[in-house]
Amino acid sequence: MKKRVVITGLGVVAPNGIDIPSFTSAIKNGVSGITFHQDLQELKFSCCIGGIPEITEEKKLEYLTPLQLRGFNSSGILYGCIAGIDAWKDAGFTIDEKSELDFDSGIIFGTGTSGVDKFREAIYKVDEKKVKRLGSTAVVQTMASGISAYLGGMLGLGNQVTTNSSACTTGTEAIIMGYDRISSGKAKRMLVGSCSDGGAYVWGGFDAMRVLTYKHNDSPEKASRPMSATASGFVPGAGAGALVLESLESALERKATIYAEVLGGAVNSGGQRNGGTMTAPNGIAVRRCITEAIHNSGIHPKDIDLINGHLTATSKDAFEVQNWSEALQLKGTDFPYINSLKSMVGHCLAAAGSIESVAAIVQLYEGFIFPSINCEDVHPEILDSIVEEKIPKEKINKELNIVAKASFGFGDINGCVIFKKYKD
Numbered sequence: 001m002k003k004r005v006v007i008t009g010l011g012v013v014a015p016n017g018i019d020i021p022s023f024t025s026a027i028k029n030g031v032s033g034i035t036f037h038q039d040l041q042e043l044k045f046s047c048c049i050g051g052i053p054e055i056t057e058e059k060k061l062e063y064l065t066p067l068q069l070r071g072f073n074s075s076g077i078l079y080g081c082i083a084g085i086d087a088w089k090d091a092g093f094t095i096d097e098k099s100e101l102d103f104d105s106g107i108i109f110g111t112g113t114s115g116v117d118k119f120r121e122a123i124y125k126v127d128e129k130k131v132k133r134l135g136s137t138a139v140v141q142t143m144a145s146g147i148s149a150y151l152g153g154m155l156g157l158g159n160q161v162t163t164n165s166s167a168c169t170t171g172t173e174a175i176i177m178g179y180d181r182i183s184s185g186k187a188k189r190m191l192v193g194s195c196s197d198g199g200a201y202v203w204g205g206f207d208a209m210r211v212l213t214y215k216h217n218d219s220p221e222k223a224s225r226p227m228s229a230t231a232s233g234f235v236p237g238a239g240a241g242a243l244v245l246e247s248l249e250s251a252l253e254r255k256a257t258i259y260a261e262v263l264g265g266a267v268n269s270g271g272q273r274n275g276g277t278m279t280a281p282n283g284i285a286v287r288r289c290i291t292e293a294i295h296n297s298g299i300h301p302k303d304i305d306l307i308n309g310h311l312t313a314t315s316k317d318a319f320e321v322q323n324w325s326e327a328l329q330l331k332g333t334d335f336p337y338i339n340s341l342k343s344m345v346g347h348c349l350a351a352a353g354s355i356e357s358v359a360a361i362v363q364l365y366e367g368f369i370f371p372s373i374n375c376e377d378v379h380p381e382i383l384d385s386i387v388e389e390k391i392p393k394e395k396i397n398k399e400l401n402i403v404a405k406a407s408f409g410f411g412d413i414n415g416c417v418i419f420k421k422y423k424d
Contacts, residue, residue, distance in 0.1 A: 002183040006422055008256040009091025009244030011083035011193070012358045015051030015237050015345045018059070019086060024362050027370040028395050032221040032344050034235050043200055047212035049220040051237030051346035052198045053079060072141065076114055079240035079351070080147040080195030081154070084109060087242035088155055088191060092256050099156045104250075106159030106187050108177045109148045109242070110170035110194035112350030114141065116201040147195055159187045168310070168409030169267070170194045171241060171353025175417050176265040178245045188250045191242060196351035198238025206236060211279070211314065224347075225374040226311040226340035227321070227382055227391055234312040237346030241354030243361070258422040259365045263297035263402075265417035266290075276412040280316060283323050286414055290327035290406065293416035301328035304336045304418075305400045306369055308360040310408045311340035312347050318381035320408065325385035335386040336404075337396070339372040353407040353415065360405045364421050369396040 010020050015033025017023030026033070033051045040048040055078070060069055063082050072078070084107075085095060140146045145163040152161040160181060166173045171194035178190035196202070206212050213233035216223030225231040251258055268289045270282025294301060307324060311317050321338065325331045341356045348355055363369060371392045378388050406416040 003185055004248035005179050005182045005245055005262045006248050006251050007243050007259045007262065007361055008246045008251050009087040010259060010358050010361060011086030011090060011242040012355060013053045013079040013083045013240045014355050015053055015239060018053050018055060018082065020090070020362070024366070027341065027344060027359055027362070028368060030344065030371045030373045032373065034220045034223055034346050036217060036220050040200060045200070045207045046210070046214035047207055047235070048217045049223055049235055050198060050203060051235065051348065053239050055082070074114060074141040074146065074197065075238065076111055076195045076197035077141060077147045077150055079238065080109055080111070080193065081150055083193060083195070083240040083242040084151045084191055085154065087193070087244050091244035091246070092254060095154060097154070101156050101158040103158040104188040105157045105190070106181070107148045107152055107157055107161045107191045108164060108174045109151060109192065110164040110166070110174045110350060111144060111147055112165060112167060112170060112196055113202055114144055114146050114197070116197055151191065155191070157191070165350065166409055166413050167411050168347070168349060168352050169407040169413045169415040170350040171355070171357060172405060172407040172415035172417055173267050174354065175243060175245070175262070175357055176267055176415060179262045179265065182245055182247050189244060189246045191244055193240060193242035193354040194351050195240035196238050196349040198236065202349070203236040212236060213313070222374055224313050224343050226313045226343050226372060227317050227379055228313070228375045229377040229379045231313040231317065231379070234314055234342065235346035237348035239345070239348050239351045239355055241351060241358045243354070243357065260361045261420045261422045263299065263418040263420050264293060265415065266292035266296055267415045268292070269414065270412035272412045278411060281319070281408045281414070282412055283319065285412070286323045286408055287327040289414040289416050290324065293404070293418055297418040299402060299418065301330055303402050304328070304404050306363065306403045307336050307338040308356055308403060308405045309338055309340050310406055312342055318379050321382045321385050331385050333387055335390050337369050337390050337392060338386070339370060339392055343373045343375065357405050357417065360403045360419055364400050364403050364419055367397065367399045369398055371395055
C-alpha cells in the first residue's frame with residue numbers, strides 16, 4: 001500500500017523574494033522581480049532584462065562559511081543551498097555538521113547548468129597553463145550534482161542524494177521523483193527542488209535563438225506577458241525552490257506543520273513527434289501527461305480549483321491552455337482558474353518548476369490565487385477554451401482544495417503534479 005506524502009518545509013530564492021514571507025507578499029500583490037541589466041546591453045543582447053535574486057554578502061554568510069564562499073561563484077548552487085537550508089529548517093530540523101548520518105532522509109535537487117562562470121574561469125586558466133590555480137572548489141561547482149553534494153554534506157543525509165536535469169521540467173520532475181521514493185517506502189523524507197544560474201553565459205543561447213522578448217528593455221516589469229495577445233517572448237530568470245516531502249506517518253509523529261499533500265503526478269516525453277520539437281511541445285504527450293497525473297492522483301478533473309501553468313509568454317501559451325482544456329474535458333466557465341508565476345519572475349529555466357510549485361503550495365495553504373500580471377489583453381485563441389474571468393488580474397481570496405502544477409520543457413519533456421490541501 002502506498003504511503004501518503006505531505007509537504008512539511010518550503011524554501012525559495014526568487015527574483016521577487018528570497019524567503020517565504022517576502023515571496024508570498026510579492027505574489028499576492030503582483031510584484032515583479034524583473035529588472036534591467038546594464039551588462040547585457042553592453043554585450044549587445046537583444047533582451048537586456050531578467051529576473052535575478054538580490055542576495056547580500058551578509059545573507060550569504062548566514063548559510064555558508066567564509067571558507068566555503070572563497071572562490072565560490074556558482075550562483076545556482078548558492079541559490080539552491082539557501083532555498084534547501086530554509087526548507088529543511090522550516091520543516092523543523094536543525095543543521096549540525098556533527099550530526100549522525102540520517103539514512104531515512106535524502107535529496108533530489110535538480111539543475112540545468114551549474115557553475116558556468118566558474119567553468120569559464122577554469123578554461124582560461126587551463127589555456128594559460130595555470131591549472132594549479134583552479135582552486136579546490138572547481139569540481140564541485142561545475143559538476144551537475146554539485147548542488148545535491150553541497151546540501152547532502154551540510155545536512156548529513158544518507159538516503160538517495162542525486163541531481164536530476166530535465167530542462168524547464170527539472171523542478172517538477174524532482175518533486176515527483178521524491179514523492180515516488182517516499183510513497184514506495186524507500187525513504188521517510190526527501191528534500192526536493194531545483195536551481196538555475198542566471199546572467200549572460202546562461203541566457204546568451206536563448207537570446208541567440210530569438211525566443212526572448214526585446215520590446216521591453218525600458219519597461220522591465222511589463223515585459224513578461226503570459227497569455228497576453230502582446231506577448232513577445234519570455235524573460236529569463238534565475239533562482240531556486242525547495243520542498244521537504246515527508247511520509248504522513250513521519251510528519252504526524254513529529255507534529256510537523258503540513259502545508260499540503262502530494263496526491264501524485266506523471267512525467268513523459270513527446271519524443272519530438274507529432275509537431276513536437278526541441279522547443280515546441282507535442283500536444284498528444286502533454287494531454288497524456290495531464291490525464292495520467294489526474295488518474296494517478298485519484299481525482300476527477302472537475303476537482304481542480306487552480307492550474308499553475310507553465311505559460312512562458314510565447315506563442316505556445318494558447319496551445320497549452322487548449323491542451324489543458326482538452327485533457328480535462330472542461331472549457332468556458334467550467335474550466336479552473338489558471339495563472340502564471342512567470343509574469344512576475346520570468347522563466348527561471350531549471351528552477352522554474354520548483355519555484356512555481358512553492359507558489360502553488362503557498363496559495364493552497366493560505367487560500368488565495370495570485371494575479372497573472374500584464375495580461376490585460378488576453379490572447380483571443382485562449383478565449384476559445386476558457387472565459388477571461390478564469391485568468392485572475394487581481395488577487396482572489398479563495399479557499400482552494402486541489403491545485404495542478406505542470407511544466408513542459410525544452411526537449412519536449414513534460415511533468416505534472418497534483419497538490420491537495422491537507423485535512424486531518
